[in-house]
Amino acid sequence: MTTDGTSTMTSVLRAFDIITVLWEVKRAGPSEIATRMSIPKSTAHVYLRTLAETGYVVNDGGEYSLSYRFLMTGSRIKHRNSLFRVSEQLLGELAAETDELVTLVVEQHDETVILHTERGDRSLELGLYSGMTTPLHTNATGKAILAQLPDERVDEIIETQGLEPVTEQTITDESVLRSELADIRDAGYAVDWNQQVVGMGLVGIPISIDEQVAGAVGIVTPTERVKNEEYRRTLIQKLQETVDSITIKYRYGH
Amino acid sequence: MTTDGTSTMTSVLRAFDIITVLWEVKRAGPSEIATRMSIPKSTAHVYLRTLAETGYVVNDGGEYSLSYRFLMTGSRIKHRNSLFRVSEQLLGELAAETDELVTLVVEQHDETVILHTERGDRSLELGLYSGMTTPLHTNATGKAILAQLPDERVDEIIETQGLEPVTEQTITDESVLRSELADIRDAGYAVDWNQQVVGMGLVGIPISIDEQVAGAVGIVTPTERVKNEEYRRTLIQKLQETVDSITIKYRYGH
DNA sequence: TTAAGTCGTTCGATTATAGTGGACGACGAG
DNA sequence: CTCGTCGTCCACTATAATCGAACGACTTAA
Numbered sequence: 001m002t003t004d005g006t007s008t009m010t011s012v013l014r015a016f017d018i019i020t021v022l023w024e025v026k027r028a029g030p031s032e033i034a035t036r037m038s039i040p041k042s043t044a045h046v047y048l049r050t051l052a053e054t055g056y057v058v059n060d061g062g063e064y065s066l067s068y069r070f071l072m073t074g075s076r077i078k079h080r081n082s083l084f085r086v087s088e089q090l091l092g093e094l095a096a097e098t099d100e101l102v103t104l105v106v107e108q109h110d111e112t113v114i115l116h117t118e119r120g121d122r123s124l125e126l127g128l129y130s131g132m133t134t135p136l137h138t139n140a141t142g143k144a145i146l147a148q149l150p151d152e153r154v155d156e157i158i159e160t161q162g163l164e165p166v167t168e169q170t171i172t173d174e175s176v177l178r179s180e181l182a183d184i185r186d187a188g189y190a191v192d193w194n195q196q197v198v199g200m201g202l203v204g205i206p207i208s209i210d211e212q213v214a215g216a217v218g219i220v221t222p223t224e225r226v227k228n229e230e231y232r233r234t235l236i237q238k239l240q241e242t243v244d245s246i247t248i249k250y251r252y253g254h
Numbered sequence: 255m256t257t258d259g260t261s262t263m264t265s266v267l268r269a270f271d272i273i274t275v276l277w278e279v280k281r282a283g284p285s286e287i288a289t290r291m292s293i294p295k296s297t298a299h300v301y302l303r304t305l306a307e308t309g310y311v312v313n314d315g316g317e318y319s320l321s322y323r324f325l326m327t328g329s330r331i332k333h334r335n336s337l338f339r340v341s342e343q344l345l346g347e348l349a350a351e352t353d354e355l356v357t358l359v360v361e362q363h364d365e366t367v368i369l370h371t372e373r374g375d376r377s378l379e380l381g382l383y384s385g386m387t388t389p390l391h392t393n394a395t396g397k398a399i400l401a402q403l404p405d406e407r408v409d410e411i412i413e414t415q416g417l418e419p420v421t422e423q424t425i426t427d428e429s430v431l432r433s434e435l436a437d438i439r440d441a442g443y444a445v446d447w448n449q450q451v452v453g454m455g456l457v458g459i460p461i462s463i464d465e466q467v468a469g470a471v472g473i474v475t476p477t478e479r480v481k482n483e484e485y486r487r488t489l490i491q492k493l494q495e496t497v498d499s500i501t502i503k504y505r506y507g508h
Numbered sequence: 509t510t511a512a513g514t515c516g517t518t519c520g521a522t523t524a525t526a527g528t529g530g531a532c533g534a535c536g537a538g
Numbered sequence: 539c540t541c542g543t544c545g546t547c548c549a550c551t552a553t554a555a556t557c558g559a560a561c562g563a564c565t566t567a568a
Contacts, residue, residue, distance in 0.1 A: 007518095008304040009555070011526065012269045016308040023327065026334075030545060040528050045546065050262040054270040055363060062545050068360070068367045068385070071328030073277065075385025078325050080280075106322070109309060113322045131322070131329025261547095263526065265555065284516060294557045299517065316516050 014039075018047050019066065022057065027065040074131060083207070083214055084115055086250045091217065094242045095120040098219060098235060103128065103202075105141045106215040107149075110157045112142040115215065124220055126200060137163050137177055138170050140190040140204035141218035146177075147184035148206045148213035154181070169194040189236050190216075193223040201226035203235050205243045209250055217243055268293075272301050273320065276311065281319040328385060337461070337468055338369055340504045345471065348496045349374040352473060352489060357382065357456075359395045360469040361403075364411045366396040369469065378474055380454060391417055391431055392424050394444040394458035395472035400431075401438035402460045402467035408435070423448040443490050444470075447477040455480035457489050459497045463504055471497055 014037075021036055022028060028036075030045040037044065048064045051057035058067040078084055087104050095102040101123035104116040111133045136142035136157060146154055163172045169192075171177045184190045193201025203226065204218040219235050226232055268291075275290055276282060282290075284299040291298065302318045305311035312321040332338055341358050349356040355377035358370040365387045390396035390411060400408055417426045423446075425431045438444045447455025457480065458472040473489050480486055 007300070007554095008307050009265060009269075009300055011263060011265045011554080012301065012304045013307065015263075015266045015269065016310065019327075023330070031543085041545085042529075042547080043527055046261075046263055046526080047266065049546090050266045053262050053267065056270065058362065066327070066331055068328070068331065068362050068369070070324055071332050071369075071385040072367065072387060073273075073320070073385075074322070074325030074328035075383055076277070077320055077322065079381075079383055108312065108322050113326065115322070115325075127333075129329055129333055131325040131327075133326060261525095264524095265526075285514085295516085296518085296558075297556055300555080303517090 022066050027063045029063045087246050090242050090245050091118045101220040103218045107145050110161050112136050138166050138196040140192040140202045141216040144190040144204040144206040144216040145213055147181040167194055167198050193226050199223050205239050207243055269301055276320050281317045283317045341500050344496050344499050345372045355474040357472045361399050364415050366390050392420050392450040394446040394456045395470040398444040398458040398460040398470040399467055401435040421448055421452050447480050453477050459493050461497055
């Protein structure tokens with residue numbers, strides 16, 4: 001095998017491949033893993049046993065599945081995160097005040113990662129939850145982040161991720177996106193509806209810490225509500241107040 | 255090296271050890287990992303680069319840290335879990351009805367794992383969150399599960415985990431615990447206050463699916479409230495109704 | 509400005525270790 | 539009862555993880 005640039009450890013990569021397969025199939029024994037990955041059964045067995053020893057995989061009665069340790073580690077990462085700790089209460093207050101769904105997102109691996117959600121009494125019940133990822137260009141929070149990233153990062157993201165549509169309204173044209181990012185920089189906030197999910201719209205404002213974008217806060221509403229300009233202005237104003245509070249609290253509480 | 259019973263893959267185990275260390279130190283370069291784990295710097299580097307390739311570790315500017323992929327994978331595991339999907343809405347209703355903090359827990363690796371929490375208007379603001387783990391014997395939900403587990407599993411758990419106290423009220427005597435488990439089986443519910451956290455109390459009821467305990471639901475309150483017998487009875491009744499609903503919904507919605 | 513000490517990263521030789529086929533007992537189906 | 543599956547275990551072999559040394563980029567101190 002030719003060394004593809006920089007070499008990595010095949011065994012560790014394969015262990016994580018098995019984790020991915022275990023995710024897909026929920027539960028499996030060595031035989032099934034072996035056939036799915038085209039490796040000998042005995043090899044699959046050693047991997048599974050090793051992964052079970054780490055605690056990230058659990059063996060019940062010969063079959064293996066992913067354990068809740070992923071949830072444990074992931075949640076711990078979230079709850080120790082400075083941005084989350086600073087924001088949590090303020091996001092709850094914003095959700096209570098607006099009665100809408102509030103989200104805190106960050107960028108990682110060229111994607112939007114939802115770090116936290118707070119629900120209000122009238123909030124949309126979509127499948128949005130902490131840990132979910134979406135493309136950056138399909139929603140207001142992602143665009144708010146993109147607008148604050150250096151140009152070369154934006155180029156890189158567009159090149160590697162493309163501008164895949166997820167609804168008919170998703171922005172797919174690069175020049176359209178770039179001009180909207182400029183508008184967002186001017187206005188200080190981003191808006192979208194039906195671009196990620198039909199019937200869903202949101203407003204988003206980036207959080208900047210030390211001249212760098214640390215994430216964004218969004219308010220998610222039904223398209224009908226966010227389309228109303230007056231209501232939208234109200235949301236944006238309250239959102240901006242929350243983001244300002246987060247920024248200040250971050251600076252002095254950390 | 256002598257083979258300690260069944261052999262495992264040292265490289266995969268070491269990769270997860272590095273993940274643990276990365277968790278502890280938040281961010282680190284190859285040198286720091288190398289000294290902490292007593293391995294050569296170049297070895298640490300290969301591991302880190304490989305882990306970065308999996309996406310579970312992220313490399314910013316030479317230093318490495320755990321990525322949000324743990325949160326992503328963990329949340330996905332949670333949200334596709336049948337018990338959670340069946341319970342989520344009912345737990346929300348219970349929280350709204352009682353105005354208290356409601357938790358859904360399961361057992362894994364001899365511990366209580368909080369799968370989900372729903373907050374009510376008066377609910378305690380403790381650091382309880384989805385993904386957190388606690389010893390089984392320190393709270394009502396854990397004891398509710400223990401009461402339904404086969405005797406040999408209980409023996410095993412007590413032997414490997416012990417009965418470590420976390421407050422002055424924690425049950426540390428095995429015979430006291432066993433007799434309480436028998437009481438819980440009779441009554442159908444478990445109660446505790448100040449056993450896990452001083453000032454916190456809860457009632458818990460196990461969820462049984464196909465003659466097996468699948469988890470437990472708990473209502474978390476300030477000690478003062480749960481100590482009131484009348485209030486406690488009200489909580490237990492509402493809790494029981496919710497658990498019944500979950501059991502029925504699970505049977506027919508799955 | 510320079511020099512010494514970091515850092516992260518790369519390379520190649522060595523050797524420990526992951527990969528593998530085959531065998532075993534357990535289980536369920538025919 | 540038998541056949542075909544399963545998960546698990548073992549031992550040989552060749553691959554891939556290991557590790558020292560060297561590199562360029564930074565930071566610090568002289």
